[in-house]
Structure formats: C-alpha cells, structure tokens
Amino acid sequence: MSSKTINISEFFKLGKKLFPICRSLTGNGNRKTLRILKKKIFNLKKIEIPSGKKIFDWTVPPEWNIRSAYVEDENQNKIIDFNKSNLHLVNYSIPISKNIFFKDLLKKLYFLKNQPNYIPYITSYYKRDWGFCVSYNYFKKLKKKYKYSSKFKVRINSTLNNKGSLSIGEALIKGKSKKEIFISTYMCHPSICNDNLSGILLTSMLYNYFKKKKNYYSIRFVFVPEIIGSICYLNKRLKILKKNFIAGYNLTCVGDTRAYSFLPSKNENSLTNKVAYKIFKENKISYKKYKYLDFRSDEGNYNSSGIDLEVATFCRSKYAEYKEYHTSGDNFNVLKKKGLKGSFNIMRKIIDDIMQTERPKCTVICEPQLGKRGLHPLIGTKESKKEVKKYINFLQYADGTNDIKKISEILEIGTKECLRIYKKLYQNKLIKISK
Numbered sequence: 316m317s318s319k320t321i322n323i324s325e326f327f328k329l330g331k332k333l334f335p336i337c338r339s340l341t342g343n344g345n346r347k348t349l350r351i352l353k354k355k356i357f358n359l360k361k362i363e364i365p366s367g368k369k370i371f372d373w374t375v376p377p378e379w380n381i382r383s384a385y386v387e388d389e390n391q392n393k394i395i396d397f398n399k400s401n402l403h404l405v406n407y408s409i410p411i412s413k414n415i416f417f418k419d420l421l422k423k424l425y426f427l428k429n430q431p432n433y434i435p436y437i438t439s440y441y442k443r444d445w446g447f448c449v450s451y452n453y454f455k456k457l458k459k460k461y462k463y464s465s466k467f468k469v470r471i472n473s474t475l476n477n478k479g480s481l482s483i484g485e486a487l488i489k490g491k492s493k494k495e496i497f498i499s500t501y502m503c504h505p506s507i508c509n510d511n512l513s514g515i516l517l518t519s520m521l522y523n524y525f526k527k528k529k530n531y532y533s534i535r536f537v538f539v540p541e542i543i544g545s546i547c548y549l550n551k552r553l554k555i556l557k558k559n560f561i562a563g564y565n566l567t568c569v570g571d572t573r574a575y576s577f578l579p580s581k582n583e584n585s586l587t588n589k590v591a592y593k594i595f596k597e598n599k600i601s602y603k604k605y606k607y608l609d610f611r612s613d614e615g616n617y618n619s620s621g622i623d624l625e626v627a628t629f630c631r632s633k634y635a636e637y638k639e640y641h642t643s644g645d646n647f648n649v650l651k652k653k654g655l656k657g658s659f660n661i662m663r664k665i666i667d668d669i670m671q672t673e674r675p676k677c678t679v680i681c682e683p684q685l686g687k688r689g690l691h692p693l694i695g696t697k698e699s700k701k702e703v704k705k706y707i708n709f710l711q712y713a714d715g716t717n718d719i720k721k722i723s724e725i726l727e728i729g730t731k732e733c734l735r736i737y738k739k740l741y742q743n744k745l746i747k748i749s750k
C-alpha cells in the first residue's frame with residue numbers, strides 16, 4: 316500500500332510541535348492545539364461551548380488553565396515541577412498555595428508501583444481536587460530523603476473559570492453529495508503520544524489527503540475533548556448528522572506499530588463495519604476484533620440510543636490495553652512514523668471504498684410487485700420461479716451497505732450472474748445505487 320500522496324514526516328513534525336502542549340477538557344492548551352492544526356487544516360472552525368451550559372444530562376465544566384505548578388523543599392529545590400512534564404500535575408487541579416508537611420504531601424502523590432519508571436496520567440475533572448504524579452522510583456527516593464516533618468511549599472497556579480468555554484474543532488470537506496463520512500478524534504490528553512496525539516495526526520493526514528481529491532461524499536472531521544466534547548458536539552450538530560451520516564470512525568491510539576484493533580459500531584451490519592472488515596480482508600491485515608460493548612471512548616456517545624450514529628473505533632493497540640497507556644511511557648518510543656503510516660493507509664482505503672463502491676439500495680418498501688413490471692412470468696415454471704427468487708433475494712440485501720460482490724457471496728451466485736440480476740432490477744427502477 317502506498318502513502319505517496321501524504322508526507323508522513325511533515326505530520327510527524329506537527330506531532331513534535333503539539334506534544335508539549337498541556338491539553339485538557341477545556342482551556343488554552345486546546346485552543347493552541349487547534350490554532351496549530353489550522354495551519355494544516357485551512358477551514359478548521361473553532362466552536363466554543365460556554366461553561367455551565369446544560370448539554371443533555373451534563374453541564375459544561377468551568378474552563379481550566381494552568382500556568383505553573385511545583386512542590387519545593389525548604390532549600391528551594393523544586394522536587395516536582397509541571398514545567399518538566401505536564402503529567403506531573405493531576406489534570407484539572409484546583410489552585411493551591413500552601414505549606415505542608417511531607418506526611419501530608421505523600422497523600423497527594425500518585426505513582427504506579429508496577430510500572431516504577433513511568434509517571435501516571437491522572438485527571439480530576441469533576442471532583443475539585445489537586446495532586447501530583449511521579450514515578451514510583453522517584454517517590455521512593457523522596458521517601459528516603461525527607462522526614463515526615465519536612466516542610467514543603469506547594470504552588471498550583473491554575474484557574475477554573477465559570478465564564479470560560481470548551482473548544483471543539485470542526486472541518487468539512489464538501490463532496491458532490493451532502494451525505495457524510497464522519498471522522499472523530501479526541502484532543503484532551505496532555506503530553507501523551509499514542510493516546511491520542513496519534514489520532515489528531517491521522518485525522519489531519521486524512522483531511523489533507525481527501526482535501527486534494529474530488530470526493531463523492533462529504534467528510535466531516537471533528538476534534539473534541541473526549542466524552543464531554545462529543546456530547547457537546549452531538550448536541551450542536553445532531554440534526555445535520557442524523558440527516559447526512561452514512562459511516563463514521565473514531566480514531567484513537569493509531570500510531571504504535573503493534574497489531575490493529577477494531578471496535579465495531581453497535582449494529583454489526585452497519586456500512587461502517589462492513590467496509591472496515593472488507594478492507595482488512597482484502598489487504599490481508601490481521602487485527603483484533605473487539606465487541607461493541609468494549610467501548611469506553613466517544614463511540615459510546617455516537618452509538619447511544621436516540622443518537623444512533625454507527626461510529627466504530629479504529630486503533631492499533633486499543634486504549635487501556637497496552638502497557639504504556641496513560642503514562643509518560645506513551646511517548647515517541649511508542650508513536651512511530653511506520654505505525655501512523657499503516658493506520659493512514661487503512662483508513663484512506665476505507666474512506667475511498669465508501670466513496671467509490673456502488674452499493675445497491677431497494678427503492679420500494681416490502682416485496683415489490685414484479686408482475687406489473689414484467690419480471691414475474693404469467694405462467695410459473697420451475698425455471699422462472701428460480702429467476703424470480705433471485706430478484707427477491709437480491710433486493711433483501713440491497714440495503715445500501717452491501718456491494719455486488721458481497722451480495723453475490725450471500726446469495727451464493729457468481730458475480731457475473733449477480734450483475735445480471737442487478738442490471739435487470741436497475742432497469743426496472745427497483746434499485747438505486749448508493750452514490
């Protein structure tokens with residue numbers, strides 16, 4: 316598979332630029348990310364949803380911004396410093412300025428005993444709290460060095476603004492048809508590579524690839540903070556999504572070089588799933604298939620009852636399932652050009668297949684009356700009944716999600732024969748093609 320039309324190095328460079336930014340559910344880090352992305356995605360629009368706004372069952376949180384955060388010992392040594400890694404601070408920490416004893420500081424430190432070299436990524440979005448994250452090895456060092464009675468200065472220069480907002484990025488490539496392919500990714504994680512800087516990069520690459528092409532369908536790209544962001548976006552664009560959506564993918568953890576994963580949309584027979592399975596199969600790509608109920612990201616909102624957008628999640632190592640997940644270990648040792656390139660090639664093929672493949676759709680509800688169209692013989696013989704059954708069978712699967720090859724497989728007739736039936740039905744206006 317080739318990816319000649321896209322310069323992976325250029326997007327990898329973009330990744331290096333975006334990596335250090337402290338992103339979150341809200342705040343200037345997300346806006347800065349969108350500003351940088353706009354240089355690659357020219358028609359990227361920023362949507363701001365005000366803090367405090369009720370969205371379905373949720374309320375948009377106050378906007379969080381962070382300038383600096385550190386813990387200093389009595390000799391003015393900064394023993395933990397947000398400036399060194401934004402993972403050191405619990406994301407959404409409230410502002411703090413106080414002096415505390417070591418024994419109390421210990422209660423506010425997070426670490427991973429079983430992964431002693433990594434700083435964990437911890438958030439406290441909806442509980443007003445604060446804390447610092449360190450590697451377990453470093454934690455042990457601190458315990459050795461200080462006494463319970465040692466004094467520390469804790470400073471967290473953060474703000475939580477009730478008059479702030481939550482930022483979302485949206486870009487539409489208009490195709491010949493208003494019907495849309497939907498691509499969603501989340502941008503709320505700070506300096507973590509595979510989850511989900513990689514999703515941001517792949518989405519940008521796909522935008523740039525399809526922007527240069529003449530497309531039959533439109534493609535909608537969105538960058539949201541995970542969960543609350545997709546809820547806000549759905550609230551804002553539900554009507555148009557419901558009207559135009561034909562298939563959709565949530566892109567996350569797509570930059571490592573391990574096996575691919577696919578978490579299907581809720582309805583196994585969706586176009587979203589069928590095309591992905593087809594591309595994996597045609598390109599002989601092995602992947603781990605999850606169940607829809609393994610969802611934990613935005614796909615859960617897109618597929619939820621009442622929303623019913625058949626969005627699947629495409630990953631390499633699935634979120635929550637690889638060892639560096641949500642730690643400082645998820646860095647550029649995990650995110651690789653090769654990994655990103657592989658994901659790009661598959662997603663590009665999936666979108667291209669949706670664009671280019673004809674998928675017949677029956678134009679009538681229930682079984683059509685074939686007699687009045689001259690498709691049902693006046694005198695039924697064994698042979699003519701067989702022919703009629705082929706028409707009826709074909710129409711059963713002409714739902715806009717199966718291509719001719721797939722229908723011929725299901726009907727257990729050859730592609731040539733299937734094409735003959737298709738033409739006959741098309742001439743009689745019993746099917747239209749999906750594009």
Ligand code: ZN
Binds near residue numbers: 504510641
């Ligand atoms: Zn995550």
